[in-house]
Amino acid sequence: MEVSYYPGCSLEGMAVEYDRSIRAVCHALGIVLADLPDWSCCGASSAHFLDEELSIRLPARNMEIAEREGRELLVPCSACFQRLKQADKELKKDAARWIDRPYEGKTAIWHINEFFDRPELIEAIKGKVRKPLDGLAGVAYYGCLSQRPPKVTDAPSPETPESMDRLLRAVGMEVRPWSYKTDCCGASLTITRTDIVHKLSGDLFEAALEAGAECMVTDCPMCQSNLDTRQAEIEAIRQRQYGLPVFYLTELMGLAFGNYQATGWWKRHFVDPVPLLRRKDLL
Amino acid sequence: MVWLRPQAALGSNPPMSNDLAIHPSPTFLADVEARSGEHVSLCYQCRKCTSGCPAAFAMDVMPNQVMRMVQLGLEDELLRSRTIWICAGCQTCTTRCPNDIDIAHLMDTLRQMSRASGVPAGEANVVKFHKAFLDSVRRHGRLYELEMIGLYKLAAMDFFGDMKLALEMLKRGKLKFLPPGIKGKREVRRMFHKEKNGNEEKG
Ligand code: SF4
Ligand code: SF4
Numbered sequence: 001m002e003v004s005y006y007p008g009c010s011l012e013g014m015a016v017e018y019d020r021s022i023r024a025v026c027h028a029l030g031i032v033l034a035d036l037p038d039w040s041c042c043g044a045s046s047a048h049f050l051d052e053e054l055s056i057r058l059p060a061r062n063m064e065i066a067e068r069e070g071r072e073l074l075v076p077c078s079a080c081f082q083r084l085k086q087a088d089k090e091l092k093k094d095a096a097r098w099i100d101r102p103y104e105g106k107t108a109i110w111h112i113n114e115f116f117d118r119p120e121l122i123e124a125i126k127g128k129v130r131k132p133l134d135g136l137a138g139v140a141y142y143g144c145l146s147q148r149p150p151k152v153t154d155a156p157s158p159e160t161p162e163s164m165d166r167l168l169r170a171v172g173m174e175v176r177p178w179s180y181k182t183d184c185c186g187a188s189l190t191i192t193r194t195d196i197v198h199k200l201s202g203d204l205f206e207a208a209l210e211a212g213a214e215c216m217v218t219d220c221p222m223c224q225s226n227l228d229t230r231q232a233e234i235e236a237i238r239q240r241q242y243g244l245p246v247f248y249l250t251e252l253m254g255l256a257f258g259n260y261q262a263t264g265w266w267k268r269h270f271v272d273p274v275p276l277l278r279r280k281d282l283l
Numbered sequence: 284m285v286w287l288r289p290q291a292a293l294g295s296n297p298p299m300s301n302d303l304a305i306h307p308s309p310t311f312l313a314d315v316e317a318r319s320g321e322h323v324s325l326c327y328q329c330r331k332c333t334s335g336c337p338a339a340f341a342m343d344v345m346p347n348q349v350m351r352m353v354q355l356g357l358e359d360e361l362l363r364s365r366t367i368w369i370c371a372g373c374q375t376c377t378t379r380c381p382n383d384i385d386i387a388h389l390m391d392t393l394r395q396m397s398r399a400s401g402v403p404a405g406e407a408n409v410v411k412f413h414k415a416f417l418d419s420v421r422r423h424g425r426l427y428e429l430e431m432i433g434l435y436k437l438a439a440m441d442f443f444g445d446m447k448l449a450l451e452m453l454k455r456g457k458l459k460f461l462p463p464g465i466k467g468k469r470e471v472r473r474m475f476h477k478e479k480n481g482n483e484e485k486g
Contacts, residue, residue: 009426046416057474148374184373
């Protein structure tokens with residue numbers, strides 16, 4: 001299976017471990033990732049805040065390239081995913097307004113969970129597990145933009161998604177139920193209004209602990225970065241110890257597959273998961 | 284027509300001075316609906332948007348009040364509000380509105396109208412952040428995070444906040460030193476120019 005891959009700017013910078021783990025996991029599953037040639041920034045949250053035209057033009061260029069490539073498109077960043085889906089819908093409505101060639105709109109755009117969450121791939125994933133994540137209890141945190149708004153994302157269950165839960169169970173993790181799967185962590189305000197992030201992300205940590213989680217798992221680079229880098233500050237403000245490592249879904253899949261590179265991925269995390277993984281006999 | 288704030292209207296002999304009067308715009312609702320394509324008139328104040336809004340605690344105008352202010356034409360008050368900049372764009376309101384109003388999209392429209400009208404932004408740093416982001420993309424075709432942080436810090440005159448965090452990220456290889464380079468850089472730059480020429484709105 002060969003798919004086009006749009007890493008997006010975060011996966012080349014602050015979320016480079018997400019990129020590495022995706023490539024490793026896909027390689028193990030026999031999925032060939034063909035980087036979208038000369039991809040450009042999708043505008044993420046900034047373009048639509050300040051300039052509506054630009055917020056379509058930026059992702060439209062990438063959808064045009066993807067259509068030329070003619071494969072399904074895997075987009076691991078939730079913000080990129082949502083922007084590319086939006087551009088795809090606008091292009092289908094009126095391609096001439098945005099690009100100089102006709103647009104068929106046949107490219108299937110996948111965020112990471114929904115991409116892996118198909119029966120044949122779940123079976124393949126189960127088959128690759130060398131080291132089941134037995135006894136590791138965590139919550140699946142989806143955040144906002146891979147799910148909402150459903151008229152753009154086509155998410156089947158935007159308030160209570162299940163796809164990442166299923167994938168984590170497939171690699172043996174104990175996925176704890178909780179009702180904060182899609183509550184916003186505030187990442188878009190992390191630099192400008194950190195106080196708001198302290199409240200929103202702090203509430204998520206409290207809820208995760210209450211759910212009996214020892215770690216959080218996400219598939220969004222903004223969420224991971226926000227929850228990981230701000231955790232110590234929030235602990236100091238709330239006078240609480242959370243100590244919740246925040247994994248990317250694909251990091252845990254890689255660990256379960258016995259990938260020897262896995263420890264290199266979370267060396268970049270702020271909340272060190274090694275003590276927890278040692279305690280669980282997973283390292 | 285001049286409307287009085289309720290407290291002024293109810294008081295005895297309210298002084299008729301300008302600082303107590305508000306001047307609703309008769310065209311604001313029509314403008315906003317045309318620019319955004321959203322039917323703000325349909326809002327019946329069920330407040331579902333506000334109940335689910337994660338950032339409401341930090342807002343000066345609740346999302347349902349935003350809708351009412353558009354309906355009433357309170358243009359100046361709304362375009363100066365903090366709310367339109369504090370909205371995190373999480374799309375919860377849009378997902379839940381029983382009248383199918385895309386409230387998050389409306390917030391985008393209001394932010395852009397606020398910038399176009401020249402009023403000071405209720406949260407100046409939020410504007411500076413997004414400008415720094417887009418400036419960096421305009422230059423390279425992709426985001427150069429290190430440059431964006433620099434541009435933002437300069438604009439916001441905030442040289443110490445999060446410095447330790449940025450250093451830690453550098454140490455962990457999470458910020459690239461070198462700028463990205465792509466072939467389509469010019470093509471991307473032209474999109475930014477288009478924006479300046481024709482800025483007609485989409486439906
Ligand atoms: S959810 Fe929709 S109808 Fe209800 S108050 Fe908000 S905008 Fe109005
Ligand atoms: S998109 Fe903005 S207004 Fe709507 S719920 Fe999220 S933060 Fe609140």
